[in-house]
Amino acid sequence: MNRIVKKELPTQLWSAWGAFRLTRSTHAKPSLRPVSDHARSWLNGDSAAYFESSYVDFTQNPRSVSAPLRQLFEEIEREEVAHGATTSVQSTNVKELISQYQAHGHRRAKLDPLGYAQSVSDSSTVKELESATNMDARILDKTVHIPNNTYIGAKIGVLTLRELLLRLDGIYCGPIGTEFTHLTNPEEVDWIKRQLEVERHAFVDENRKKWILQRLAAPSTLESFLEKKYSSEKRFGLEGCEALIPCLDVIVERCSQSGVQTLVMGMPHRGRLNVLANTLEMPLKELLALFDAKLKIPEQLSGDVKYHLGFTNSKLVANTGKKIELVMLPNPSHLETVNSVVLGRTCAEQFHLGDTRGDKVASILIHGDAAFAGQGVVSETLQLSGVSGYSVGGTIHVVVNNQVGFTTNPDTYRSSAYCTDVARTINAPVFHVNADDAEAVTFVSSLAAEWRAKFRKDVVIDLVCYRRRGHNEVDEPSFTQPAMYKLVSKHPRVFKQYADKLIKEKVVDHNWIAETQKSYQNSCEKAFADSEKITVLPPSLWENSSATSESDRSVAATGVDEATLMQIGQALSVPPDGMALHRNLKRILTQRKDMLSKRMADWALGEAFAFGSLLKEGVSVRLSGQDVERGTFSHRHHILHDQEVKGKRMSVLNRVFENQAEYTVHNSILSEYGVLGFELGYSLRRPRRSLVCWEAQFGDFVNTAQCIVDQYLSSGEKKWGLQTGLVLLLPHGYEGEGPEHSSARLERFLQSCDDDEDVCPSAEELANPHFAQNQLRQCNWQVLNPTTPANNFHALRRQLALPTPKPLIMMAPKSLLRNANARSSIDEMLPGKEFQCVITDSSVQNPASVKKLLLCSGKVYYDLVKRRQEDGLQQQIAIVRVEQLAPFPYDRIRTEREKFRNATVTWVQEEHKNMGAYSYVKPRMHALMARMDNGCPQLGYAGRAASAATATGNKNAHSIQKEQFLREAMSL
Secondary structure, rough: OOOHHHOOOHHHHHHHHHHHHOOOOOOOOOOOOOOOHHHHOOOOOOOOHHHHHHHHHHHHHHHHHHHHHHHHHHHHHHHHHHHOOOOOOOOOHHHHHHHHHHHHHHHHOOOOOOHHHHEEEOOHHHHHHHHOOOOOOHHHHOOOOOOOOOOOOOOOEEHHHHHHHHHHHHHOOOOOEEEEEOOOOOHHHHHHHHHOOOOHOOOOOHHHHHHHHHHHHEEEEHHHHHHHOOOOOOOOOOOOOOOEEEEEEEEHHHHOOOOOOEEEEOOOOOHHHHHHHHHHOOOHHHHHHOOOOOOOOOOOOOOOOOOOOEEEEEEEOOOOEEEEEEEEEOOOOOOEEEEEEEHHHHHHHHHOOOOOOOOOEEEEEEEEEEHHHOOOHHHHHHOHHHOOOOOOHHHHHHEEEEOOOOOOOOHOOOOOOOOHHHHHHHHOOOEEEHHHHHHHHHHHHHHHHHHHHOOOOOEEEEEEEEOOOOOOOOHHHOOOHHHHHHHHHHOOOOOHHHHHHHHHHOOOHHHHHHHHHHHHHHHHHHHHHOOOOOOOOOHHHHOOOOOOOOOOOOOOOOEEEEEEEEHHHHHHOOOOOOOOHHHHHHHHHHHHHHHHHHOOOOOHHHHHHHHHHHHOOOOEEEEOOOOOOOOOOOOOOEEEEEOOOOOOOEEEHOOOOOOOEEEEEOOOOOOOOOHHHHHHHHHHOOOOEEEEEOEEEEEEHHHHHHHHHHEEEOOHHHOOOOOOOOOOEEOOOOOOOOOOOOOHHHHHHHHHOOOOOOOOOOHHHOOOOOOHHHHHHHHOOEEOOOHHHHHHHHHHHOOOOOOOOOOOOEEEEEHHHOOOOOOEHHHHHOOOOOOOEEEEEEEEOOOOHOOOEEEEEEOOHHHHHHHHHOOOOOOEEEEEEEEEEEOOOHHHHHHHHHHHOOEEEEEEEEOOOOOOOOOHHHHHHHHHHHHHHOOOOOOOEEEEEEOOOOOOOOOHHHHHHHHHHHHHHOOH
């Protein structure tokens, strides 16, 4: 090292080291970022000393150092010879130095309020990296010509290296660490660069600083008040990340300035109560009333814990003078589940407003760090961001980064350098910010909102904070994070830090701060007193503002005039002019035209009749899912593709009637969880004026979205008052295709129905002409397994005619799509016709002589009819179809039982005994028959035996099983 003292190191070496030091991460985890070849050549040094000593070794013996270092040092010496060691620092090296700061500066940013992340990493490396800035004064004071890759010093053109390093360090290694050089659009990179290097230094005036302090006082005071009043209650407080409130306030303000009228929001439980009170301005007395264990819940609800509830409010934004509607959707404890629901709701709001760019409606998603890194639905939701039919013009993501997940440290809950790395897959910029630096937080929040307004793309704010308490207020975090919580116990709250700062700057004094805190404290005390007068859950927390309950509304007629049906059929059966269609598709259209001439419809045509007639009535229709444009089984073809002109396509159902509503059909990404959540959210908006359908590629795959089904679809109305008419089309049927292509798990949907199997309606109730209507009003959802195109047609149209919107779970056909027997006459869809919950057997001439009544549902009906004919039992066995399984049609079943009063009753299904509808039907049939027959007759069973797997994968075994249960069904 003496040689270094005697001879000044080449200036290029110092510049190379300046870039090298930035590639050294202060994080415990390595970055997955690719680096340039120039940068990679010095990535193996562990310290400045190693780098310098390697150069000394090189000057003594070039072959004593590694090949990459030798190549670098040779290049440096050649440059020294060519330009001399006393010239100013070379512009190429300065440009590389700046680029390294822009690309890697975030690794050295001072992000952790506790200093905990650095303390558990290689502290010696951190010190050496920092000391590398202290170069020889002769180097630091040399003049630097500013290159074109930065806005720093651009106006004057030159800076000393010392000043340049100070500015770069302040911008890229301070309380904000920005990941943006991975973006592929140069305009976006340049825009962020300008904002950071120019706008970041904009003056924050005294009024703005006072406002920030006030917005920190609000959440801090509320948390202290809740701790005082409800110390033993779980509330998942915001302590440690109070800066989330000014963060959201700035986002709301900037969105309002850009013209946004509605913000749809979703978040987990941590901080939710504080956000409801301080961002959405929910009346504090209503929020405090939720802590009362005696608070009554409306009869139609089961309710939920307070930190899951949603809320909607229209608030005035002071700085813009405009009102903005804030919608916080309810969320279960299943973290991140709400993500795609928020996007769907946002998309629907935009659609109904004609907001094609997302100018008027935007979305905010608040995440936890462990959940953002670990939950797969996050990735699914992000992938929707740029897909046609699902994009909402950019979402602002805010990660409340506690640096711990429940009891799990970051090195255990993720493999990536940051919890936000998943967002890089969609080229979203990420702004990491120290949540204890309130001014940095508000700057980043403004920047994120402006990014979304300008580029209509997703953006991520990583609020690096801490959790002052455990996972909840009664949890002890020191069991698992003792070192972290020793730091937390000594760490001042952000309000105090910022208050001390402003006192020092003489922006405020102690009296101003005391008055501010007192004002918020008085508001909390008054709200507490008022909350004690509230005895029933406030309607604002459960009434669905987008759907009005009409308890006296009757089920409207669903039949349609023949001229309308024929016009729709014509549009779907005649090749459009100017389109070169596939020859096989032409054949399909010809077949449709032939059916129309016979006044018949197959399944695809019946569905199109339902969609098209609703469009004519002004009801928008949306169909989404994997491959739905064509249909998994190549039956739908609602989008026609020109075989000769690339990209030329036509949406047939959008060209049927003048002034019709819009039909949107979209092939989705290969996702069930995220996409079903999206459609659920979409269906929450205007459920009486839009039909929203999601179709699974096969019904078997719906269990990938089980969380949406369980947490929202089946129970959302009961828990939160959400109303949705979402339709799930689930291809279902046993056709020898194995255990993953046979069953939509019908039994699971029936198990989640909220009717009581032991409560059989009385004779008087069954005689009520409104019995079926009342069932539809009271149920949590409908489960259907129709057998005819006409019934499918009426079921879809009935969704818009129900007393109140209800989800519809539809077992959809596969082989029936092309079964010549599974066709309906146009007559069955005309005015006066309606959905048939039960279809009787009209082929039986003398019902009294029938010995056996078979009840069935779905495709198996056609197998039974065929086998009965083969066995010549048409007048001895009646086959009745139960098209609507839930709500269970007691009235219609009773009619059939009376009609075939001398027959034994058997339930037939193709599913295994522990699956399908049998376990749902059996107790209800027993209760009904016991009441009718004054006894307790047994319901017979014919079907596959119980099994763990849904179906066999062996076609021969499949056939044998089918033969066995058909033989059993036909035995007398």
